[in-house]
Amino acid sequence: MRILVILPNWLGDAVMATPAIELLATYYENVHFTFLGSFVSIEALKYHPKCEKAIVDDTKKAPSRLFATYLLAKELGQFDLAVSFRDNIYSSLLLRLTQTVFCCARRSWHAQLLLSHTPKIQTSQHLVKQYAQIAMIDSNVKEYKVPALKLYIQAIKFAKPTLGINAGATYGSAKRWYPERFAQVASYFSDKYNIIIFGGPNEVEMAKEIEDNLKQLKVTNYTNLAGRTTISELCANIAGCSLFITNDSGPMHVAAAYQVPTVAIFGPTRYKETSQWKNEKSKIVRHEMECSPCMKRECPLKHHECMTTITALEVIEAIKSLNI
Structure with a gap:
């Protein structure tokens, strides 16, 4: 199953999205991720063993972000599932332009207009839980345990504490x-x-x-x-x-x-x-x-x-x- 994940921009937010990514990897079979995000978020998460592609989103730097988003969507192509952890009109538009049927993002006017699944997320709960709810909205699982944060970069072993x-x-x-x-x-x-x-x-x-x-x-x-x-x-x-x-x-x-x-x-x-x-x-x-x-x-x-x-x-x- 090919899944497109649009990562949050900030390092901390990207790391807090990792439990949601682990849920996707657990509850869907034969998962292959394509990650799209800022340079920072891609550098942190591209080592996931099920990451097939990791792409830095540079559309903001383009003379026309709208046209750059269209070109990127055509380059990415269609997925079985697409999830955005950004609340951004260009992210919603990108998912729509990939022609992916099942697209999930936090409810907003642009997400409701463009995407198939737009859950209303309670913002007073931990951000990890918010991301997990977005990711799991299209699954048939009603109850699930949100796992710990997970990075796949090897730890350095220091000689002294x-x-x-x-x-x-x-x-x-x-x-x-x-x-x-x-x-x-x-x-x-x-x-x-x-x-x-x-x-x-x-x-x-x-x-x-x-x-x-x-x-x-x-x-x-x-x-x-x-x-x-x-x-x-x-x-x-x-x-x-x-x-x-x-x-x-x-x-x-x-x-x-x-x-x-x-x-x-x-x-x-x-x-x-x-x-x-x-x-x-x-x-x-x-x-x-x-x-x-x-x-x-x-x-x-x-x-x-x-x-x-x-x-x-x-x-x-x-x-x-x-x-x-």
Whole structure:
């Protein structure tokens, strides 16, 4: 069975879509996936053993996105089933233009107009469950267990227990705890763990701040990988960690996919919808605020108290409570 899957754009969302993909692979026979998505999501998910093709969607860059979508649909051809995890008119149009009969996506005006199956999804539940409901809408299965996150990139094996730090969050500064506090936490555990600082190309400066703070704290057993890894290398390194400290971010979900013990720091986002899914060793550190969750990229009130009030000691105690 040939299934087209349009992946979410963001790394974390793509990883949260993996249980839905596993359900599709389980409940349909002889599955062959074609994945279509952003460069980031394709790089993370293209290693699935049932992935036949993995295509980066560059239609947004075309002079005419409409015409580029038409050409891409004709190149893809027809499938037995097509599923979109994006709420985007061009994604709905693409599925329609492939002439696939059974097409599933979250209900929206364009999906209802163009596609065969458009379930109304309750957005207050975890995003993993939302994606699973979209994927399973055309199956005859009424009850199913949503599995854990799953990535197929091989984990690196470190010689010594390793603590990963991820201070970045692509969505915006409001989701980011502070470099000096990450460094304080890492310093506390530096006798037990080697330290890896993670970050994307736009987070190199922030990672350098952590590094500078570690030097001031006389910590030397660290490696700064910010801006120096591919997506697959990022996943492999996170997978090899013994402990992970992170903001609400894509790497947080990568850690969950490998069951890495994790303390996640949440500020302005809806933790019940985007927390680590089925990670047995996971803790959230957050403060309930009148203004949260605001879901803003930057603090609209300019005080950022959802993050400023979280101390390094709180995170250290959360790590201790993991009993690892």
